[in-house]
Amino acid sequence: MAVDPTAPYDSENIFAKILRGEIPCNKVYEDDHAFAFHDINPQADVHILVIPKGAYVSWDDFSEKASDAEIAGFVRAVGTVARDNGLVVRGYRLLGNVGRNGGQEVPHMHVHLFGGGPLGPMLAR
Numbered sequence: 001m002a003v004d005p006t007a008p009y010d011s012e013n014i015f016a017k018i019l020r021g022e023i024p025c026n027k028v029y030e031d032d033h034a035f036a037f038h039d040i041n042p043q044a045d046v047h048i049l050v051i052p053k054g055a056y057v058s059w060d061d062f063s064e065k066a067s068d069a070e071i072a073g074f075v076r077a078v079g080t081v082a083r084d085n086g087l088v089v090r091g092y093r094l095l096g097n098v099g100r101n102g103g104q105e106v107p108h109m110h111v112h113l114f115g116g117g118p119l120g121p122m123l124a125r
């Protein structure tokens with residue numbers, strides 16, 4: 001179901017459960033502000049999700065309410081994950097879906113990191 005990015009944070013969402021260790025994941029990175037793991041249904045050779053540890057519904061919520069330290073920590077974590085997974089030299093794509101038009105399904109802020117090969121056009125037509 002599409003996410004309402006203006007709704008209150010639901011602490012029972014699937015990524016909150018992954019963060020609490022209630023649901024397993026294939027973790028690739030963790031620090032004070034961010035957590036990263038492989039997507040369960042990869043759309044590219046490499047498909048990693050990077051999420052902040054804080055309770056934010058979407059990019060909109062995060063960019064408005066997160067502290068400067070959380071935002072800086074998250075952005076640096078995304079770069080670290082890309083470097084650590086060998087994505088930089090050949091290139092990669094970052095994607096953030098927000099709300100219904102964006103196709104967001106999980107109501108915990110996340111970015112998708114795609115790589116491992118050519119990724120095709122920016123948007124499906």
Ligand code: 5GP
Nearest residue numbers: 014025037038039040041097103104105106
């Ligand atoms: P969205 O459409 O919200 O931007 O993307 C949500 C992503 O989360 C999807 O790519 C989906 O495959 C992934 N996902 C959903 N549930 C799980 C899960 O339980 N574990 C993992 N690793 N990924 C999940």
